[in-house]
Amino acid sequence: MGVRAQPGSSPQIGRPTAATSFWGSSSADTVPMLGQTQAVGLNAFAAEVVVVQASISSGLPGFAVTGNPDASVREARDRVRAAIKNSGFTFPDLRVTVALSPAAMPKIGSGFDLAMAVSVLAATEQVSSEKLGSTIFLGELGLDGTLRPIRGVLPAIVAARQNGYRRAVVPIEVVAEAALVEGVDVGGATDLKEVTRWLAGDHVLDTVHDVPTVSPPPIPDMSDVLGQREARHALEIAAAGAHHVLMTGSPGIGKTMLARRLPGILPSLDIEDSLEVTAIHSLVGELSPGRPLITEPPFIAPHHSSSTTALLGGGTGFARPGAVSKAHRGVLFLDECAEMSVKVLESLREPLEDGEVRVPRRDGVAVYPARFQLILAANPCPCAPAHDVDCVCSAVVRRRYLGKLSGPLLDRVDIRVRMDPPGNTALMSGAGETSAEVRQRVTAARAAAVERWSEFGWRTNAEVPGSALRQRFRLPPQVLRPIELFLRDGRVTARGADRALRLAWTLNDLRGTVQPTEDDVAQALLYRDRGAA
Structure with missing residues (x-):
């Protein structure tokens, strides 16, 4: 007795002796x-x-x-x-x-x-x-x-x-x-x-709960964004390859507006990802009874005053998932990232590299998946005027403000976009492309990446190890010439070179060709080199 029952078998249950009554006896010879x-x-x-x-x-x-x-x-x-x-x-x-x-x-x-x-x-x-x-x-x-x-x-x-x-x-x-x-x-x-x-066999348990079905909140459409053609195209490239993005620009220029529309151009989650994302939100206790399965990429936007625990997970006792895990297979948007603590920002480096977060506990290490797209948005300086000519900050202050974004963190960001105020013509013009139109191109590009990397289990270009791009899928020397020049001048690190190659493959997938060209590699390097600080 006391041995674990195997699935499908009945547990062994003890019986009282014939000489004793279980409910009325307290004698020492009662069988447990x-x-x-x-x-x-x-x-x-x-x-x-x-x-x-x-x-x-x-x-x-x-x-x-x-x-x-x-x-x-x-x-x-x-x-x-x-x-x-x-x-x-x-x-x-x-x-x-x-x-x-x-x-x-x-x-x-x-x-x-x-x-x-x-x-x-x-x-x-x-x-x-x-x-x-x-x-x-x-x-x-x-x-x-x-x-x-x-x-x-x-x-x-x-x-x-x-x-x-x-x-x-x-x-x-x-x-x-x-x-x-x-x-x-x-x-x-x-x-x-x-x-x-x-x-006892006298009742059948319910398999459904009679609650009203809750529709997911609508995702804002890309057609609402007027102007900002370069930033829109950058987000499309990021969505196609699951790349990280940094957007800088004055307040009210459209950084948050663009970021909130990114989930609308991402493909819907497949059943495997849906169950994994839903399981994370189930642990947090944020599932709606009327919408138990999460089918669209989540969008998580923690406040810039959030702590490391709120971002990575933890707490007393049970290590609960943080914002990076709730954003798994979706988007983590850090608005006003230059206002965040340096310690909090630096804690993102390992999840960005490994696709998971490890929270040390007394009895071991809690591991949560955290493969997300990071979207950073920042003003160029503390005073943040509508036009740069009105800035009153010194060069030292401006450098220190964005200096919270360290080199190792920025090295993991594939696309950097400096957004300028749209002209009057752009604001008065008609609506741009809808999210559905952009989503078709993004879905086709991701399908091409899945087909190319399926043998190895990678689903997006951002997941491909640099060693595979440099050895198994090595591009011709002529195509790699821009990277060699950047490495020689010290304008890119070895990690940055690998990330530029991933971005070049995404540009290739959006164009629908077999392999990246020299122009793709050069454009990928320019996206990493422009407008950050």
């Missing part, structure tokens, strides 16, 4: 009663199946929870006891011990409540144990036995499927989110009594 269920524990973006065992034995009445629980899990003792009694069941007036295995794994959150309550009911033979061995139970219990939603249901169900479990019971409010995972029969319950009736 055992009940076993399964839940899923989350540790950052990783999830692991947790075996929940309940033992009812003789001794002084008490309720103990073991297995490295945090405060919210320890408090589950009172929630479980009250939920069982208020649902019409009997809580044993004996020694109750609940063990969460593996014991070394930290147990965080209230998602174990339902599994603990069902294991206690199974140990006391108040529910059928036929379905317990192949079912995952997730949910927080109210004192009246109601089931309340929890965060991270989607990654939890994914982990359950990977471990061979094919059934899951979750709170009804998150059943639509859990049902996104194929291969698992998910049922939503409103309270503990519904779960016990389902275990």
Whole structure:
């Protein structure tokens, strides 16, 4: 007894001896009663199946929870006891011990409540144990036995499927989110009594939650932007290859306006990316019940006063995802980036390079995906007049203002655009191209990149390692001549040369040709060399 049940099998449950009555005896020869269920524990973006065992034995009445629980899990003792009694069941007036295995794994959150309550009911033979061995139970219990939603249901169900479990019971409010995972029969319950009736075969759990469907907020259209042809084209190139962009210019010139329209020209997320992005937002607790699946690239714009923890993730106890992870497969927009802390800006260097963020914790390192497009926007100086001729800042002040953007950080930015005020003619002219028109070209360019790099698993030009561009996909010497000149003059680093090659491939994909030309490479270098500081 006490051995973990395999998916599809029933747990072993102890029985009292014939000479004793479980509910009325406190003699030392009572055989312990055992009940076993399964839940899923989350540790950052990783999830692991947790075996929940309940033992009812003789001794002084008490309720103990073991297995490295945090405060919210320890408090589950009172929630479980009250939920069982208020649902019409009997809580044993004996020694109750609940063990969460593996014991070394930290147990965080209230998602174990339902599994603990069902294991206690199974140990006391108040529910059928036929379905317990192949079912995952997730949910927080109210004192009246109601089931309340929890965060991270989607990654939890994914982990359950990977471990061979094919059934899951979750709170009804998150059943639509859990049902996104194929291969698992998910049922939503409103309270503990519904779960016990389902275990007895007297009730069918709901698979949908009757809430109004919520449409995603509309994305502003590119046709709203008048003038700024160079900046519009730069964002189109960035969208086609997932490149990072720095825009500088006076206030009100259209930097924020352009950045907010970037998601509208990006391709929609495929199902794999949608599930990954949705799982991150599920951990944060930002999913809408009426829109459980995120299908468009997210747009995250933290305030310029944000801390490193808010940007990268962390916090006490459970390491929650930060802005860079919420922007995964989407856009991270840092407006007024020159006003941000140098420490915060420098913390972006590793996520930009690796596509993930690592948050050190006491029990290990929490790892979250963070492959996003970075869009930086800054004024040219602190006084930021409408026209440069009206600037009152000295050259030293201007240099110090944008000096917060260090060389190593700017070296990871592929496109730098200096935006000038549009003329009167541009403001009075008609609308420009729509986002749908630009999106067609961007989608075609990305499809060409996917076809070229599919053998290696890269999906955008920005993901291709420099070694592959210099060796396996090396361009002719004539095409590489501009890079050699820039390297010789010290105008570009080795990392910058690799990034210029990636940008050249994106220019090639937008043009629809086989490989970049010398002009593509030269243009890519100019995009890196212009208008930054």
